[in-house]
Amino acid sequence: MAFLSPDQRELFLPLIEGIHESPPWGAFMRNLVARTYARRAFLIVTLANAMSAQEPTVLHVAAPRAAQEPPLDFRRLDALRLHPFGALRPGRVYALDEMLDYDHPARLAEQRAALHDMGIRYGRWLRVSAGGAADAWLLLVREREDFSATAVSALAAIAPHLTAALRTLGALTEQRLQAAMAQAALARLGVGQLAFDAGGRVMAADPWAEALLAFTPEPGLAPGRRLQVLPDVARALDAACAALAAGPAGGTRVIRLDERSALDVLLRKSDLALAEPCAFPAVIGTLRREHREAAREAVRTLAAVHGLSDREAALAHAISMGETIVEAGRRLRLTSETARNYSKRIYAKTGAAGQADLVRMVLTGLTPFA
Structure with a gap:
């Protein structure tokens, strides 16, 4: 199948951008439903390191004509004992008939009756696996006529792209967990941190620093923010960042950000080890408020x-x-x-x-x- 610009715009790009959505890939799923003329769909995402009792992430999507219909009940579908999801070959598109149990007539009748009750006459299943880090199951259903060959081909074509996106989501989820653990530990100590460039621009701030400080957007179209402080404090902060950035490793400065609350920031030349590509901060600022454990x-x-x-x-x-x-x-x-x-x-x-x-x-x- 030749990939035209609509495929890139409506399916592949939303897979990349959708990694940062919560839950992920909402725009991708809506576009996929529209492209395949599906009536309803769901995407189930499970992470390999999730606890056994943790609920999977489930994204339900319906076409406008089915907006008032209840979402697909993935638990009820699972209880029908269709072709085991974990046994589906990754990357292969399965039709509804391939999921039914023709070896046991009574169970087959039960499956067909339940599917009819849920308004499912035609369906396509797709499983993708990210090398043991995560798995996803995608189901598209229709009620009156089967999916076209073009729709099935489009679903098969996105499988490797969805696999790559799932692998990226797994890695990003692990990094988010690492960052959340570090931030929670610092917050228990009453510590907040900021990253500055050599000009005093705030490149990043953790949640505790965000709560303690006020920020103002960088003028113009430049990215980043500035601390909202008195002019003389801002000048001192900018000068300290410039001096530390140009100075030897291990240098530190202390700037009083707010006299009324006696809030100080400890500035030190950044020694963070970051993988490329990245925007290296010149200075790390550390704040601390008196905070003790329960x-x-x-x-x-x-x-x-x-x-x-x-x-x-x-x-x-x-x-x-x-x-x-x-x-x-x-x-x-x-x-x-x-x-x-x-x-x-x-x-x-x-x-x-x-x-x-x-x-x-x-x-x-x-x-x-x-």
Whole structure:
């Protein structure tokens, strides 16, 4: 089949652009339904590393003439025990008759009755597999007449492109998970980060930084944003970024972004290792607000890591929050003498050389991430 510009515009380009949609490939599915004159369709996407109980991503699409009809029930279809989806050969288009169980007349009658009840007389199944990283199943159905050879040919032709898009989606999903884990860990510490170019333009900001700061678009058509700060702060920030970008590795600067809230940003020359192609930042900015973990989770973590009792862990955490042994003991309904005895047991179990060393151990251990 010769691929004309409509194929590129309506099917292949939406496959590339649709990777970033949530759920993915909505425009592609709508265009595919229109091109094949399907009545209804669904796309099921499962990731190989998803939990067994996790629901697959299911995208339902209907032609305008079927907009009021209920979406295809993929669970009901699965319960019909048609040709097992996992056994479908990737890249091959299957007709409805190939999915039915002709070896068992009673089951065949049950399948036909259920399909008729769902308004499915003709259908095409397509499975694509991304090398063990993800799988997708595509179903198109019609009610009054079968799909044309042109429609089936178009469906077969998109199989390798959908496979490539699925492989890219799997890799992107893994990268999103890595980024989300890193951002969540920093947020638990009250830390936000930004990437600057040598001119002080903000290239990227994590969610915590977005919440703490205000931004203004870069003037003109240039990409990126600027921090919305006072003019003298903006000049200092731009100068610091330029100096760090031109300076040796390991350089740092601190800029007070807001005097009223005492919000500072630590700037350091970027040493990120990024794969090409990428836009390398010149400077990384780090913000931090006072933020401590919930006491209940912290106590559990301290007890588990150091073998402390609940009372001992609660006292250790209170000390790390800045309370004195006596103050913490009083809040925990301990006498001063009992609190001091507890502290000695804490030092012995943790190996801390004293109160300051205990605080260091708590703050540099797993407790802040509880």
